Amino acid sequence: MMTSVFSNSGVSDERRRELLFQGEVFVYSASPATTELIGFARELIAEAFGGQDPETAQHEMPVDDFAKLLAGLKPRFIHHPRCKELLPAVIEERGCDLGETYFDVPRMRTSTSNDYLVSGISYAFHPHRDCWYSAPFNQVNWWIPIYGVVPENVMAFHPRYFDQPVRNGSRTYDYAEWNRTSRHNAAEHVRGDTRVQPRPEEPIELEPQVRVVPEPGGTLMFSGAQLHSTVPNTSGRTRFSIDFRTVYLGDVRARRGAPNVDASCTGTTLRDFVRCNDLAPMPEDLALEYEAAALAGVS
Numbered sequence: 001m002m003t004s005v006f007s008n009s010g011v012s013d014e015r016r017r018e019l020l021f022q023g024e025v026f027v028y029s030a031s032p033a034t035t036e037l038i039g040f041a042r043e044l045i046a047e048a049f050g051g052q053d054p055e056t057a058q059h060e061m062p063v064d065d066f067a068k069l070l071a072g073l074k075p076r077f078i079h080h081p082r083c084k085e086l087l088p089a090v091i092e093e094r095g096c097d098l099g100e101t102y103f104d105v106p107r108m109r110t111s112t113s114n115d116y117l118v119s120g121i122s123y124a125f126h127p128h129r130d131c132w133y134s135a136p137f138n139q140v141n142w143w144i145p146i147y148g149v150v151p152e153n154v155m156a157f158h159p160r161y162f163d164q165p166v167r168n169g170s171r172t173y174d175y176a177e178w179n180r181t182s183r184h185n186a187a188e189h190v191r192g193d194t195r196v197q198p199r200p201e202e203p204i205e206l207e208p209q210v211r212v213v214p215e216p217g218g219t220l221m222f223s224g225a226q227l228h229s230t231v232p233n234t235s236g237r238t239r240f241s242i243d244f245r246t247v248y249l250g251d252v253r254a255r256r257g258a259p260n261v262d263a264s265c266t267g268t269t270l271r272d273f274v275r276c277n278d279l280a281p282m283p284e285d286l287a288l289e290y291e292a293a294a295l296a297g298v299s
Helices: 013-020 032-048 063-078 081-093 175-182 183-188 247-256 283-296
Strands: 003-008 025-027 099-104 107-113 140-145 153-159 219-223 227-232 239-248
Touching: 013 025, 013 219, 032 063, 032 081, 032 140, 032 239, 063 107, 081 099, 239 247, 247 283
Parallel strands: 003 025
Antiparallel strands: 025 219, 099 239, 107 239, 140 219, 140 239, 153 227
């Protein structure tokens, strides 16, 4: 499998989703809506860090203090009502139908340099597919850097595995159980992370890999079925980024999406999604259908 990267493509959202589900990746330049989104994120970050440079504060702060700061900052961003206004604007700029497209809450992610904080609130993700975590196979991931990024602190795609199975621990993962027991205590894991998460159970060949380096406010879009990982950050700076996910209702109903080559988790994340134009929840009948299919081992 060879992954192509489409830059500022003018294809329709329908065609883009088809290509994403085949393993292609799209990247777009910063836009008015994404510039507003990262501007808002920078305001919250500056308020949290006071006079310190957030990208280099890790070199001045005890790791426990840094983790505590993030434990306050990240939920504030995730649940801020302003995000529910800004995200649909970002999604609309990319040509999506706001009456048919659903999104989940935006996460503010951090990747600290030189193994300063790699667990819990600033988890460094091993190679994984979001679909190992009960994400639907029609999920599209959006990733936006808040400040400048470099190849040494972004993420890596491992395209040879898009259609090649990887033995993994998703069979033990249930989304409802994760929410009940593990999701809300990330900040407690500062010097190690004991939460059980799906991970590869065989060696992964990290090369060839693809690293995309967007400008601040640039948008990277890829399938939730892509095998990807956090690059070991050796840049000397903490990376701050935003990610969120979308699904198109027609894809959910028709079960159009990327192929399931190796996921065997149960549950579904569909209830996390709300409609762009009015914040209506995902229809419950669809969430129930996906849960039943997961229990039956059907993708």
